[in-house]
Amino acid sequence: MTFDRPASAPQDLPTGAPVNMSRRRFLIGTTTATAGALVLGFGIPTKARAQAANMAPGTRVPAFLEIRPDNTVRFLSPFVEGGQGIYTAMAQIVGEELDADPSSFVVESAPAGTDYLVVGGSMRITGGSMSVRTSYDTMRKLGALARAMLLEAAAARLDVPVSELTTEPGHVVHAASGRTVTYGEIADAALDLEVPDPESITLKDPADFRWIRQPVERLDVYEKSTGKAVYSIDTKVDGMVHAAVQHAPRLGLTVGSIVNEAEVAAMPGVISIHTLPGAVAVVSERWWTARRAVESLNVEWNEPGADADPTARYMPADFSTAAFAERLANETGEGMDAENEGDVAAAFAEAETTLEATYHSQYVNHGQLEPPSTTARFNEDGSLDVWMPNQAPEQFQGAIARMTGLEASQINIHSPMLGGFFGRHFLYPHANPYPQAIQLAKETGRPVKLIWSREEEFLRDPLRPMAAVRFKGALDSTGMPVALEAISATEGPTEGIWGRNPESVDGTAVEGLSGKSYGIPNHRIAQVYVENPTMLAYWRSVGNSMNDFLYESFLDELGDTGGQDPFEMRMKLLEGNTRLQTLLQSVADLSGGWKRGPFEAEDGTMRARGIAMASPFGSHTAAIAEVSIDRGEVKVHDIWQAIDPGSIVNPAIIEAQVNSAVALGLSQVLLEESVYENGMPKARNFDMYPILSPDRMPRVHVKIVESGAPMGGIGEPGLPAVPPAVANAVSTLTGQRIRSMPLSKYTFES
Amino acid sequence: MQLTINNETYDIDADGETPLLWVIRDNLGMTGTKYGCGVAQCGACSVLVDGVVTRSCVTPIEVVEGSQITTIEAIESDPVGKRVVEKWVEHQVPQCGYCQSGQVMAATSLLKETAKPTEEDIEYAMLNLCRCGTYNFISAAIHDLAGGEGDAQ
Numbered sequence: 085m086t087f088d089r090p091a092s093a094p095q096d097l098p099t100g101a102p103v104n105m106s107r108r109r110f111l112i113g114t115t116t117a118t119a120g121a122l123v124l125g126f127g128i129p130t131k132a133r134a135q136a137a138n139m140a141p142g143t144r145v146p147a148f149l150e151i152r153p154d155n156t157v158r159f160l161s162p163f164v165e166g167g168q169g170i171y172t173a174m175a176q177i178v179g180e181e182l183d184a185d186p187s188s189f190v191v192e193s194a195p196a197g198t199d200y201l202v203v204g205g206s207m208r209i210t211g212g213s214m215s216v217r218t219s220y221d222t223m224r225k226l227g228a229l230a231r232a233m234l235l236e237a238a239a240a241r242l243d244v245p246v247s248e249l250t251t252e253p254g255h256v257v258h259a260a261s262g263r264t265v266t267y268g269e270i271a272d273a274a275l276d277l278e279v280p281d282p283e284s285i286t287l288k289d290p291a292d293f294r295w296i297r298q299p300v301e302r303l304d305v306y307e308k309s310t311g312k313a314v315y316s317i318d319t320k321v322d323g324m325v326h327a328a329v330q331h332a333p334r335l336g337l338t339v340g341s342i343v344n345e346a347e348v349a350a351m352p353g354v355i356s357i358h359t360l361p362g363a364v365a366v367v368s369e370r371w372w373t374a375r376r377a378v379e380s381l382n383v384e385w386n387e388p389g390a391d392a393d394p395t396a397r398y399m400p401a402d403f404s405t406a407a408f409a410e411r412l413a414n415e416t417g418e419g420m421d422a423e424n425e426g427d428v429a430a431a432f433a434e435a436e437t438t439l440e441a442t443y444h445s446q447y448v449n450h451g452q453l454e455p456p457s458t459t460a461r462f463n464e465d466g467s468l469d470v471w472m473p474n475q476a477p478e479q480f481q482g483a484i485a486r487m488t489g490l491e492a493s494q495i496n497i498h499s500p501m502l503g504g505f506f507g508r509h510f511l512y513p514h515a516n517p518y519p520q521a522i523q524l525a526k527e528t529g530r531p532v533k534l535i536w537s538r539e540e541e542f543l544r545d546p547l548r549p550m551a552a553v554r555f556k557g558a559l560d561s562t563g564m565p566v567a568l569e570a571i572s573a574t575e576g577p578t579e580g581i582w583g584r585n586p587e588s589v590d591g592t593a594v595e596g597l598s599g600k601s602y603g604i605p606n607h608r609i610a611q612v613y614v615e616n617p618t619m620l621a622y623w624r625s626v627g628n629s630m631n632d633f634l635y636e637s638f639l640d641e642l643g644d645t646g647g648q649d650p651f652e653m654r655m656k657l658l659e660g661n662t663r664l665q666t667l668l669q670s671v672a673d674l675s676g677g678w679k680r681g682p683f684e685a686e687d688g689t690m691r692a693r694g695i696a697m698a699s700p701f702g703s704h705t706a707a708i709a710e711v712s713i714d715r716g717e718v719k720v721h722d723i724w725q726a727i728d729p730g731s732i733v734n735p736a737i738i739e740a741q742v743n744s745a746v747a748l749g750l751s752q753v754l755l756e757e758s759v760y761e762n763g764m765p766k767a768r769n770f771d772m773y774p775i776l777s778p779d780r781m782p783r784v785h786v787k788i789v790e791s792g793a794p795m796g797g798i799g800e801p802g803l804p805a806v807p808p809a810v811a812n813a814v815s816t817l818t819g820q821r822i823r824s825m826p827l828s829k830y831t832f833e834s
Numbered sequence: 835m836q837l838t839i840n841n842e843t844y845d846i847d848a849d850g851e852t853p854l855l856w857v858i859r860d861n862l863g864m865t866g867t868k869y870g871c872g873v874a875q876c877g878a879c880s881v882l883v884d885g886v887v888t889r890s891c892v893t894p895i896e897v898v899e900g901s902q903i904t905t906i907e908a909i910e911s912d913p914v915g916k917r918v919v920e921k922w923v924e925h926q927v928p929q930c931g932y933c934q935s936g937q938v939m940a941a942t943s944l945l946k947e948t949a950k951p952t953e954e955d956i957e958y959a960m961l962n963l964c965r966c967g968t969y970n971f972i973s974a975a976i977h978d979l980a981g982g983e984g985d986a987q
């Protein structure tokens with residue numbers, strides 16, 4: 085036991101019972117089971133189990149749903165909740181076809197397992213803004229299958245043919261006799277039935293939707309407003325000890341010797357000191373004690389020797405982002421084509437006016453507010469439980485199996501609520517705490533909770549890539565763009581994490597330069613690969629997070645050279661594309677009609693507006709920003725954004741997600757840059773790495789346009805159009821071209 | 835050392851310099867109060883000390899001995915805190931939720947001190963960071979609370 089008792093009025097404090105597994109009433113009666121067993125014991129009835137072997141992911145109803153006698157629906161979500169509202173969206177989609185009110189759902193993250201590989205029937209991650217759009221049909225079908233099983237059970241109970249039964253939310257109705265049964269009364273019998281053939285199921289007519297497309301309230305808001313939501317960092321298990329680490333100041337260094345080990349070992353509360361790959365750790369009964377001790381360790385770090393892992397990255401002592409930016413800008417290669425249409429060379433040769441400019445993007449940190457942590461516990465039966473923030477349970481399970489030699493089936497991955505993610509919690513080499521926590525649990529023989537301090541997180545957080553893009557544009561005699569070339573010197577996150585395929589361009593390096601819908605007849609988008617010494621990562625909206633800034637800002641620059649209005653030019657470039665012209669018009673209308681400025685606002689400040697578009701993750705967006713300069717700094721007053729995700733599930737969540745993406749986009753363009761000098765990040769906390777604060781948040785106006793096109797993503801698409809809209813507004817207002825972020829590096833006159 | 839937290843007195847076995855945050859989270863097992871930065875930058879660790887919002891990550895326990903400490907776990911026992919929570923739910927403020935214990939604490943502290951805060955009061959008091967960008971939703975909830983939905987008590 086690691087808890088102090090109250091001096092007066094003793095009360096029961098948490099004991100390390102499986103608090104992470106559920107937070108709501110109906111599990112209270114089942115807490116004699118271990119945390120892992122709660123999931124495993126998730127009613128797998130006989131017939132369904134016999135069926136399980138050959139069932140497609142997302143169809144084995146009892147793996148997902150449990151309906152309690154009180155009609156509460158417990159649902160295991162294939163996707164992890166981190167603020168994007170996925171638990172609620174899943175409840176809406178499943179509830180719609182099940183005919184159960186989403187508010188009666190209690191949702192938790194599913195464990196690792198093939199049943200949950202509902203993205204294309206073969207994998208799942210919580211990322212790429214793909215959860216709803218890739219699983220929408222499967223999840224509707226799952227709800228419908230469950231409803232069919234309930235109907236069958238009700239028919240048996242009431243002794244009437246299934247054809248005479250209908251449902252109302254939460255119960256089955258036999259209209260002829262006026263009898264009803266609640267789902268809860270027949271759920272046990274229903275979930276014991278064989279799951280019907282998914283092909284035999286007819287889904288609802290969307291015209292009859294009760295909850296999909298409605299602003300259904302999110303399920304976790306009360307818990308999150310009262311501190312009751314449980315994140316990885318809050319994990320408690322019996323007998324747990326705490327650990328803190330000190331990482332090598334540069335990636336690739338190894339522990340040489342710990343100079344003052346004996347002295348630190350004698351500090352009160354220190355249980356043990358450990359040497360890990362590229363780090364040292366202290367284990368204690370208290371995290372604060374562990375942290376103080378580990379930071380007192382005086383470690384001599386070694387440069388990597390002959391035995392160094394050749395796949396691991398090494399950060400040289402002379403690396404600086406300033407020099408690296410220069411190097412990227414000086415890459416002269418033509419690169420490998422991502423897109424090449426028309427005759428770019430001929431178009432440039434013929435053009436009257438051409439323009440060249442080099443644009444830059446910067447490294448940025450994730451800065452999710454919950455620092456990474458992992459709790460690891462080896463069980464008596466040889467199995468291992470791991471609680472950690474993660475966006476991909478099976479990937480972590482596989483990596484842990486390789487690391488420990490355990491079978492995947494012996495590794496229970498728990499995926500608690502994420503305190504923000506933005507791409508931070510994928511499987512990244514050297515950037516997740518789980519290998520350290522597992523090693524420490526092994527070495528101490530006790531469950532270990534390891535938390536990375538914010539400073540250690542800034543040291544190992546993998547970064548959104550830097551790029552230098554050489555743009556070239558050509559204008560026709562009317563001043564309209566006819567050719568555009570963009571050669572990006574960069575390394576994409578995907579090739580950075582998983583290894584490079586020298587035969588092809590990393591799509592995540594160039595997306596946002598590529599995939600544009602503008603009718604520029606001759607265009608070439610290419611990548612020059614330049615390896616980074618840093619670890620790279622996905623960051624909200626991935627390549628689009630930087631590339632739309634780069635492209636859309638250069639497009640404005642090109643337009644200015646040709647005397648084009650940015651809005652009119654885009655309209656013309658989208659001729660024949662009704663969907664995007666409608667979207668562009670929508671954002672203009674939302675803002676009260678396009679006006680570029682500079683103009684004088686009512687408060688006497690001079691302001692201007694900028695516009696930009698993006699097409700990330702199957703959705704399309706258009707944004708307008710209004711800015712002024714206040715005491716030398718850019719102030720953003722309003723962001724108007726129109727988003728067309730094709731079709732929608734929850735408009736309130738979309739509005740919240742667009743607000744959130746706007747905030748992160750603004751944070752990037754106004755403030756953020758991870759600067760390295762001497763191989764080390766200058767910022768180790770938010771004091772040196774400012775993120776958007778409340779006083780910088782503009783008003784955000786959102787317009788959802790449902791074109792009816794195939795469903796696109798929501799979590800990320802609201803970001804990419806924001807930085808260029810702001811940059812373009814600033815260029816208009818100040819006459820100064822913005823070719824890099826963040827704007828805090830520029831000097832403006834008020 | 836003894837600390838009074840949520841009207842409960844606890845004997846604490848920890849060094850006087852230990853930050854209140856870690857005593858609340860680890861010694862007492864109350865994890866509603868969050869660790870975000872540890873250096874008074876983010877506000878995730880906000881608690882009330884004698885009714886005033888305080889960043890517990892930089893508050894040594896020895897300086898709050900004898901004070902009344904309130905954490906998010908007891909926020910609904912406070913009439914102002916209860917109204918704040920209600921409005922947080924009504925305006926669907928949280929996203930990931932990680933900063934929201936601190937946001938609710940900051941709002942409660944503000945409204946306990948000033949039932950009808952001005953725009954400036956709000957800007958001055960609501961400084962906590964939110965990486966999910968819920969600022970406009972926080973602002974809507976606060977303005978709702980400040981604007982005649984019943985006085986703070």
Ligand code: FES
Pocket residue numbers: 868869870871872873874875876877878879880889890891892
């Ligand atoms: S954790 Fe205390 S202010 Fe950030």
Ligand code: FES
Pocket residue numbers: 167453503504928929930931932933934963964965966967968
């Ligand atoms: S809601 Fe995620 S940090 Fe504020």
